[in-house]
Amino acid sequence: MIKIQKLILATFLTFLFFPGNLQGQVVVEKSRDKVIISGKSYYIHTVKKGETAYSISKAYEITPQELTKENPAVADGLKVGQSLKIPVVDNVQKPKNQKQVTKLTRDETKFIYHKLSAGETVFALSKKFDVSEDEIVQSNPNIEINKMPVGFEIAIPRRQFMNNDQKLQAPEKNILEHKVVKGENLYSIAEKYGITVKELRRENKGLLFPKVDDFIRIPLVNVPVVVTPETRRADSVRIVKEDLVIQHDNTFGITPVNNLKGTFNVALLLPLYFQENSNRTEIDSSKIVKGKPVYKINKREEEWIFPGTLGFLELYEGVLIASDTLRSLGLNINLHIYDVESDTVGAIRLIESGALKDMDLIIGPVYSHNLSLVATYAKQFEIPVISPVQLENNAPLKNNPFLFKVNPSLEVAQDAISKRLINFWDDNFIFIHSDSTHINPDIDSFKNKIFRELTTKVPYEEIKFKEFIFYSRSNQDEDSINRLENALSDQVRNFVIIASEDPPMMSECIANLKTLSKKFDIRIMGYPAIRGLDNEDWKDYFDLGIELYTPFWIDYNMQDVKNFNASFRHKFLTEPNENSFAWEGYDLTYYFLSGLALYGKKFISNPDIHNPDLLQTSFRFKRKEEGNGFENQKLYLIKFTNDLETKLLDEPNVTVEKSIN
Secondary structure (H helix, E strand, C coil): CHHHHHHHHHHHHHHHHCHHHCCCCCCCCCCCCEEEECCEEEEEEECCCCCCHHHHHHHCCCCHHHHHHHCHHHHHCCCCCCEEEEECCCCCCCCCCCCCCCCCCCCCCCEEEEECCCCCCHHHHHHHHCCCHHHHHHHCCCCCHHHCCCCCEEEEECCCCCCCCCCCCCCCCCEEEEECCCCCCHHHHHHHCCCCHHHHHHHCCCCCCCCCCCEEEEECCCCCCCECCCCCECCCCCCCCCCCCECCCCCCCCCCCCCCCCEEEEEEEECCCHHHHHCCEEEEEEEEECCEEEEEEEECCCCCCCHHHHHHHHHHHHHHHHHHHHHHCCCEEEEEEEECCCCHHHHHHHHHHCCCCCCCEEECCCCHHHHHHHHHHHHCCCCCEEECCCCCCCHHHCCCCCEEECCCCHHHHHHHHHHHHHHHCCCEEEEEECCCCCCCHHHHHHHHHHHHHHCCCCCHHHCCEEEEECCCCCCCCHHHHHHHHHHCCCCCCEEEEECCCCHHHHHHHHHHHHHHCCCCCEEEEECHHHHHCCCCCCHHHHHHCCEEEECCCCCCCCHHHHHHHHHHHHHHCCCCCCCCHHHHHHHHHHHHHHHHHHHCHHHHHCHHHCCCCCCCCCCCEEECCCCCCEEECCCEEEEECCCCCEEECCCCCCCCCCCCC
16 A cells, blocks of 8 residues: 555646756657567656656656656656657557548637746646646647647636626535644634534544544534525525634723823844844855855944844834833833743743732733743733734743733734625635645635625525636746636636735736736735735836735824924934834834723733824724733725825724724
8 A cells, every 4th residue: 555655746746846956848759669578568768858747648648647657757757868668569550541620720728828938847837727637638639749849839728707696616515624733633623613522422423532634524503593684594504513612892982091090011022133243243254265164254234233222222222112101191001021032941041030020010021932831830820922023823822811812813814805706706716825735734724714695695506616726836827817718707806815925926916917817807805914025116006006914004294293203203313114113113002001000910810991192093902801811903005096195094994993093
């Protein structure tokens, strides 16, 4: 069995890697040299430059699997001069008077006409354009593509996804399949879907210890009736019970902050890299003499700052301005700064020193492992700990009721996007991601959320949805844009969801969509990370009208924003840009210290009682279950408009609960 698996894997690798390594279209000359090995006849073929496993197999009328079986080394790649054993097969007599197929008339509504590049094969083209090899061959009768010269034009069948409604396979009623990922067990899976372990075992007879990549049947309980706009019932809706979210009553309106009293000790645990910044010299080895580098010690300029410090220095500057503002309102604030980097040694030493036990507020650390250490320690003293940056996951919130995460997770953005799509239920949805190996559970979870929301408007089987796997230009040439074009409809609006935070992928997708927007009606939404791209051509964003949810929104016309910029310029001789941590440093310091001053410990267990006017956000903290920490849920829906402005969208399903600063 193991040998068979290795053979299958070898064959797969041969198909996967060979097309990208080809140098050109080469006609394979069949060898005349034959040998008999163990009573079986073989050709001995010597590999020439440009030949591939596929082209050699085709020349000898065998399959690539047979070639790999006889020559296991093929799986490691072909080498020029390598000798291969090719089994001799009996020639099948071909019919003499074979009818010639009439040349097809050019029809661009049904075909993409692609010019062959060096090294392209039927297999490579099938993967590039997401069609089968048979479909390509049948679209080009009487043409042997592997023998065609570079530049020869062949027909690739278009995918007519949306000329008719795409029919999605309806899942079994009230059953969801869950793919097990590393670290999951029956208890955690049952908890995720809001069912008991007993119910889970009843649906999966004999299941005791699920393994990674196993598929488990999830019985869905309390499934609501789904009604379309015409009150039609959908009996094939896949719904996952949402995680329990314990919500407190919101306080509407702005909380006045004035006449504050009290003294507060605040600890900032940030990676400021004191040691790196203290090193005022650097070694320059760029000069080469007689083939050897010449080392020169250069003195750094006085204003030089270690690059890793800059973002957190900005956050500290925002904290300083907020502290000054609160002092003017009556508070006495003592700031304690600690340099806590990624290693746990510094965090452990700080905890063991006892310096944190008398703090009223701790901001940081920024790395998850250190954050968990500090939050666990602070819990025994009921000290609120603030996570100021985006975390890889919400694990530190578990069993840390005094931990606050101010940057919403990707899951919060996915929930918001899914709900937004309800307004466009009749669009053609193109869901773009790069998880070609299907190992990212977030992708499946996000798709499930989208279907769950859309099925409140339209039956599951009538949703027009195309999943598009992104490949970078390093793997696909410029013709890969045609794969995306195949998924678009010229009959209805196309709603594209870019489900990735990878900068190169986001940039490439946006560039391709800009080209295609000349032919198709396209609407685009992406993750909040799109806003942080270092993009040289922002005009594409405005031309495409990209929309996204973001936890931050700044109105530079508001007086408090103008005052902050003026204060920042006065103190630090510059102004913070839109993505600077300085805004966040101000907001979180102002929010938590004014909340503690006004409400005391009551504020920590129920932060919704406090809603001050902030600069760039409005915190809306929720926890998924008692005993866990809080996560900010506040997002703003913004749009890049064609008048080159970024505007806040105020729509019926999006509630802006504060005056925008």
